Amino acid sequence: MTTTDNFLLPIALDDRSPVPIYRQIYGWIRDAILAGTLRPGQRVPSTRSMVGHLKVSRISVLGAYEQLIAEGYLETFSGIGTCVARQLPDDVLEPIQRVAPSVDGPRSLSRRAEAIRQAPVESGLASFGAFRVSLPALDQFPADIWGKLVARHARSQSRAAMAYGDPLGLPAFREAVADYLGASRAVRCDASQILVTTGSQQALQLCAFVLLDPGQRVCIEEPGYPGARNAFAAAGAELLPVPVDADGLDPAALPDDPGVRAVYVTPSHQYPLGITMSAARRLALLNWAESHGAWIVEDDYDSEYRYGNRPIASLQGIDTRERVIYVGTFSKVMFPALRLGYMVLPRDLVPAFAAARDAADIFPATLYQRAMTDFIREGHFGRHIRRMRLHYMERRRLLAELIRSRLPGHLEVIGSEAGLHLVAMLPEGVDDSAVAKAAAAAGLSVIPLSSCHAVRPSRGGLILGYGGINDAQIREGIDRLAAVLA
Ligand SMILES: Cc1ncc(COP(=O)(O)O)c(C=O)c1O
Secondary structure, three states: OOEOOOOOOOOOOOOOOOOOHHHHHHHHHHHHHHHOOOOOOOEOOOHHHHHHHHOOOHHHHHHHHHHHHHOOOEEEEOOOEEEEOOOOOHHHHOOOOOOOOOOOOOOOOOHHHHHHHOOOOOOOOOOOOOEOOOOOOHHHOOHHHHHHHHHHHHHOOOHHHHOOOOOOOOHHHHHHHHHHHHHHHOOOOOHHHEEEEOHHHHHHHHHHHHHOOOOOEEEEEEOOOHHHHHHHHHOOOEEEEEEEEOOEEOHHHOOOOOOEEEEEEOOOOOOOOOOOOOHHHHHHHHHHHHHHOOEEEEEOOOOOOEOOOOOOOOOHHHOOOOOEEEEEEOOOOOOHHHOOEEEEOOHHHHHHHHHHHHHHHOOOOOHHHHHHHHHHHOOHHHHHHHHHHHHHHHHHHHHHHHHHHHOOOOOEEEOOOEOOEEEEEOOOOOOHHHHHHHHHHOOOOOEEHHHHOOOOOOOOEEEEEOOOOOHHHHHHHHHHHHHHHO
16 A cells, blocks of 8 residues: 655645635545545654644644545545545546547647657567677676675765765776776867766767757767667757767778768777778768867767677877767676766867766766775776676677578678677678567567668668577577577
């Protein structure tokens, strides 16, 4: 049984009204029941707490409750108290005018909202099985260490820690992130350039808001990350897809248009194809941005995990002209529900992004930033990544090997040995959406490559995640996929 006993009903009484106080209380509770704000079975405050809360006489409250009980809105149970009647008579409910949802969906949406409403929703988001993308090995996460750190900070929060904070994020955490990025990703920055975000999705949203007016143009990779497409579309930007080939996004294909404000790229591990952008292309891209006065948004979402060769340094690290906005996330190296990400900003953009963050949600919640600072500084983070790298390397090897041995002629693995997912191309003429649908019916979660394209590609493929599944699930998933493709 739910209760309202611990909180007080927001009844506004009018002393000057000709309606008696007991009747006002009666009317408020009755309307709340009819509107569904108070639900059947829900406990209402005792008459005593109502007297104290409303500063009215006991007679008024008793009178209202008695009337409501007499009419069947409330009922009393000994030992429990007074509750909303669990079975309200039909004639009581009849006058409720519930607003039926429009068959055409919500009305009066902005064009920006429409742009993302049309976007395909990633399938299988609720699944934990093969081959759900974007999930790390959640069962391998050192939850006990993490729990202790969170508890330590939750218990010992000072008044300053509980008050409002910096829109850029917690200074100590930003220091830790800057040190980590410098050491592991060759990012050139100090803590003053770090803005802590609610995952990288918010970073993309802030980029769209700060850099683009509605109708202005942004180049995105084709195929590319739907999350980026949605963030820019939601800001009302015009999206220009630029093809990705075996060397990554081709800067020669960027428009010679001073109206393009930004380019979004995933150079270390292109999403979804898994390609690493060549050094020549990186330099060409930086030159193009400089000569066109455009920004580069570098999304470095999973490059901690490279298996075949040494980590690739970030694009930001070779940018000498401060054109790159670097975006990163703890979703893959920790877990997605943490909702912690960060951006590294060119110095002259820091005030504008801080103001945008302040306007959006003022500042990021600090408890997890504190725990994460310790997690990094005490060495747990580095250890966890090193351990996971071995796991994922093994999982990728197994999945790629099974695809090669079990599905030759059906699927061809592409991309570099990195990350938590791989792309396997289907033969020409096979509809990847139809395959993904059939796979879903067989209990699998696979994303059709075409869902990452703005223009339907001539050859489809499947995006297969392996980070969050174990060897047995990979083997069983391949058995099922084989049956689907056969
Ligand atoms: C390309 C890319 N960027 C970013 C993210 C992570 O987003 P977030 O940090 O908002 O969880 C993902 C997650 O799958 C991704 O694929």
